[in-house]
Amino acid sequence: MKQTARQLVTSFSFLMAAAGAAAAASQLPQIVKKDGRFALMVDGAPFVILGGQAQNSSNYPLALNKVFAAIKDMHANTLEIPVAWEQIEREEGKFDFSYVDTLVAEARKNKVKLVLLWFGTWKNTGPSYTPEWVKFNNARFPRMVSKDGKITYCLSPQGEETLKADKKAFVALMAHIKKIDEAQRTVIMVQVENEVGTYGFARDYAPKAEAQFNQPVPQAVLDYKKSPVPLAKSGTWKQVYGDYADEYFHAYSIASYIEEIAKAGRAVYNLPMYVNNSQRDSTEDPVKPWHENFASGGPTYDVIDIYRAAAPHIDFAGPDIYGPNSKKFNASLRLFQRKDNPLMVPEMSNAAEYVRYTYLVLGKGAIGFSPFGIDYADYSNFPLGHKAIDKTMVEPFGKIYAAFRPMERQWAKWAFEGRTYGVAEGDDREPQTVDMKGWKATVSFREWQFGEREYFKDIKDVPAGTEIPNGGVSIAQISDNEFIIIGQRARVKIDQAEGKSSMWGRVEEGHYDAAGKWIMERNWNGDQTDYGLNLTGNPVVLKVTVGTY
Ligand code: DGJ
Numbered sequence: 001m002k003q004t005a006r007q008l009v010t011s012f013s014f015l016m017a018a019a020g021a022a023a024a025a026s027q028l029p030q031i032v033k034k035d036g037r038f039a040l041m042v043d044g045a046p047f048v049i050l051g052g053q054a055q056n057s058s059n060y061p062l063a064l065n066k067v068f069a070a071i072k073d074m075h076a077n078t079l080e081i082p083v084a085w086e087q088i089e090r091e092e093g094k095f096d097f098s099y100v101d102t103l104v105a106e107a108r109k110n111k112v113k114l115v116l117l118w119f120g121t122w123k124n125t126g127p128s129y130t131p132e133w134v135k136f137n138n139a140r141f142p143r144m145v146s147k148d149g150k151i152t153y154c155l156s157p158q159g160e161e162t163l164k165a166d167k168k169a170f171v172a173l174m175a176h177i178k179k180i181d182e183a184q185r186t187v188i189m190v191q192v193e194n195e196v197g198t199y200g201f202a203r204d205y206a207p208k209a210e211a212q213f214n215q216p217v218p219q220a221v222l223d224y225k226k227s228p229v230p231l232a233k234s235g236t237w238k239q240v241y242g243d244y245a246d247e248y249f250h251a252y253s254i255a256s257y258i259e260e261i262a263k264a265g266r267a268v269y270n271l272p273m274y275v276n277n278s279q280r281d282s283t284e285d286p287v288k289p290w291h292e293n294f295a296s297g298g299p300t301y302d303v304i305d306i307y308r309a310a311a312p313h314i315d316f317a318g319p320d321i322y323g324p325n326s327k328k329f330n331a332s333l334r335l336f337q338r339k340d341n342p343l344m345v346p347e348m349s350n351a352a353e354y355v356r357y358t359y360l361v362l363g364k365g366a367i368g369f370s371p372f373g374i375d376y377a378d379y380s381n382f383p384l385g386h387k388a389i390d391k392t393m394v395e396p397f398g399k400i401y402a403a404f405r406p407m408e409r410q411w412a413k414w415a416f417e418g419r420t421y422g423v424a425e426g427d428d429r430e431p432q433t434v435d436m437k438g439w440k441a442t443v444s445f446r447e448w449q450f451g452e453r454e455y456f457k458d459i460k461d462v463p464a465g466t467e468i469p470n471g472g473v474s475i476a477q478i479s480d481n482e483f484i485i486i487g488q489r490a491r492v493k494i495d496q497a498e499g500k501s502s503m504w505g506r507v508e509e510g511h512y513d514a515a516g517k518w519i520m521e522r523n524w525n526g527d528q529t530d531y532g533l534n535l536t537g538n539p540v541v542l543k544v545t546v547g548t549y
Helices: 005-025 061-074 098-109 160-181 207-213 219-224 237-268 301-310 326-336 357-363 391-416
Strands: 030-034 037-042 045-047 049-053 078-084 113-123 143-145 151-155 187-194 273-278 316-321 344-348 368-371 420-424 432-435 439-444 472-479 482-488 490-496 502-512 518-523 533-535 540-548
Touching: 037 187, 037 391, 045 391, 049 061, 049 113, 049 344, 049 391, 061 078, 061 098, 061 391, 078 098, 078 187, 078 368, 098 113, 098 160, 113 151, 113 160, 113 237, 160 187, 160 237, 187 237, 207 237, 219 237, 219 301, 237 273, 237 301, 273 344, 301 316, 301 326, 316 326, 326 357, 326 420, 344 357, 357 368, 357 391, 357 420, 357 472, 357 482, 391 420, 391 472, 391 482, 391 502, 391 540, 420 432, 420 439, 439 472, 472 490, 482 490, 482 533, 490 502, 490 540, 533 540
Parallel strands: 049 078, 049 368, 078 113, 113 187, 187 273, 273 316, 316 344, 344 368
Antiparallel strands: 030 037, 037 045, 143 151, 420 472, 432 439, 439 490, 472 482, 482 540, 490 533, 502 518, 502 540
């Protein structure tokens, strides 16, 4: 058929667009940064991990059914699950990736992405996931030595053979993932080691570590990390960092070890990589030198700068949050969301009082969020997490994820553009305000759906289901006067920022369809809007306009 010049241009543009879309779709996952914010790009577009993490021993083919059943009930889009060094290299030099193959195939069948957790030299600081040929060979794989000269439980970051062996296994794993998954990219990210650091002592005191401790602090560290108390500008760790030197040196040693592993793995298959962190008190002020209540050398918020300096192949450090206190929770997010550190919560307790934080974390623009223990294996980490191993564990999160899922790509894009806000009910149950562009949201809790508190002063009763704080709201300001609101057990009011008279335009309840089109199910009005937007225990998505008069 003969084509006009115009038709040719049109079909050429179409082909170019199609080629662009195909190229974007085949891009490896990566973390990108713009205007101080981050996006996790998956198949060429921002993606938000609505995740769940399996338990610590479910990384075997025959255990996966119980994991995927929970992930399905959770409506998660991503599973975080370990791959252990002990399972892929039980015998030195002989690799077995049958679990990884099954895992990736099952994930595809279940239509979820994977974040793999490399349990290598360190898992919760210890070597329990290393193969037996590593665990019991102190001569080849040295353990750290305490100040009083005793051999400790923890493998030393100065162990050259340990690093070589861990790296070799990790590179083999990454090469295997590349081989089986590069075309489909089910695996979107990798955590390198797990909750590193050491409990009970600040660092390795073996002669090799001692010698390094007495060397000058590397320039890269000096450039990033200022001493909390002004001391020498350069010199040994002690001279520059005083009482903080032991922890900082240890953080540097572990971060440098992890860097070697991540760098080698990414050279083979370049997926985003991160480290997770068993936290120190996020409200300690001023931050004290290491003391015995947290793991020294792990990527706690006070040493993120050292990890940035020593481990450029690690994209970020994420907080594992196992304290329900709302002040501390908020403080942790503030400390880990930095211009050089995207926010992701790779682990959080799955207990009921944490459910509200889903809205806070997603509203803050996190690239990922994942409660821990989303798995029907016969184990509960209560009192850290939920007591019962059944649907009551996943359903409260599942309801929220189910509401987010249809708009997960839109949400990730709005978050990247800095349009999203999050609120979780505080332990004080008090109202909170959110300043947005031109508008202010007020979120209050334990309200009835009808009327204002002062109308019904003698009602002492409280709404059922609010016995523990579990209200939360995420808001996206999608244009100047338009918002997407999703939440539970909260009342939301939006007022013009300078106090001009304003009112709701539309309050549509609905969802986005697969093509990204908003589908209205009903428009809230009358009782449903006269006293704010009163969200119950069943999360809904509202598309709201407001205006002034
Ligand atoms: C944090 C660790 O990273 C997890 O693997 C797990 O051990 C939890 N603590 C406790 O259940």
